[in-house]
Amino acid sequence: xFRRIIYTxxxxxxxxxxxxxxxxAIVDISTLLEKLPDYQTAQTEIDKVSARWxxxxxxxxxxxxxxxxxxxxxxxxxxEEVKIEREEEIMNREKEVRDLQKRRFGPEGDLFxxxxxxxxxxxxxxxxxxxxxxxxxxxxxxxxxxxxxxxLYANDEYxxxxxxxxxxxxxx
Numbered sequence: 708x709f710r711r712i713i714y715t716x717x718x719x720x721x722x723x724x725x726x727x728x729x730x731x732a733i734v735d736i737s738t739l740l741e742k743l744p745d746y747q748t749a750q751t752e753i754d755k756v757s758a759r760w761x762x763x764x765x766x767x768x769x770x771x772x773x774x775x776x777x778x779x780x781x782x783x784x785x786x787e788e789v790k791i792e793r794e795e796e797i798m799n800r801e802k803e804v805r806d807l808q809k810r811r812f813g814p815e816g817d818l819f820x821x822x823x824x825x826x827x828x829x830x831x832x833x834x835x836x837x838x839x840x841x842x843x844x845x846x847x848x849x850x851x852x853x854x855x856x857x858x859l860y861a862n863d864e865y866x867x868x869x870x871x872x873x874x875x876x877x878x879x
Contacts, residue, residue, distance in 0.1 A: 729847040737853035739833055749825035757818055760811045767804045771797060834859065 740746045778793045785793070811817050841849050841860040849860040872878075 730845055732841070732844075732846045732849045733852045734837060734849055734859060735853045736833065736851045736859070740829065743829060743833075746826065746829050749829060752825060753818070753822055756821055757812075760818070764804060764808050764811070767800075767807065771800050771804065774800065 774793075774797055778790075778797065782790065809816065813819070837849055837859050840846070841862075846860070847862040847864070848858070851857060851859050
């Protein structure tokens with residue numbers, strides 16, 4: 708008797724699982740992007756801009772190093788006032804270059820904005836194609852296996868945000 712209950716319980720779960728099966732797919736966004744000519748062009752542009760800015764910053768650091776070496780060589784001949792002026796000049800130049808580096812390569816810097824400007828439209832195109840494919844082929848969920856984006860598409864039927872909001876007492 709107990710065994711029959713266990714079997715019934717077990718097979719009920721299996722049947723429920725089949726009745727509510729979701730179609731899931733995996734896509735490698737990195738591979739798709741790398742194969743798009745527009746993305747390759749954008750990446751080449753970003754690489755060129757980045758290299759130019761890195762060289763600019765490197766040249767500025769070389770100038771600072773030259774100033775410092777000159778200061779070191781002349782230090783014994785300089786008055787205290789001139790020493791302080793030169794040290795301040797070197798420190799100010801270093802700060803300017805660090806600020807330039809941050810402006811170019813920082814989290815919200817010029818390179819980030821340029822990448823967004825060039826790559827975002829291409830990514831939007833890929834995401835639209837994924838959504839269209841999912842709807843056409845009947846997929847409920849699509850994940851990115853490259854790990855950069857995670858969940859790429861989910862059928863709105865499975866979005867339970869509003870139900871959870873109601874449970875929490877949140878009203879629209």
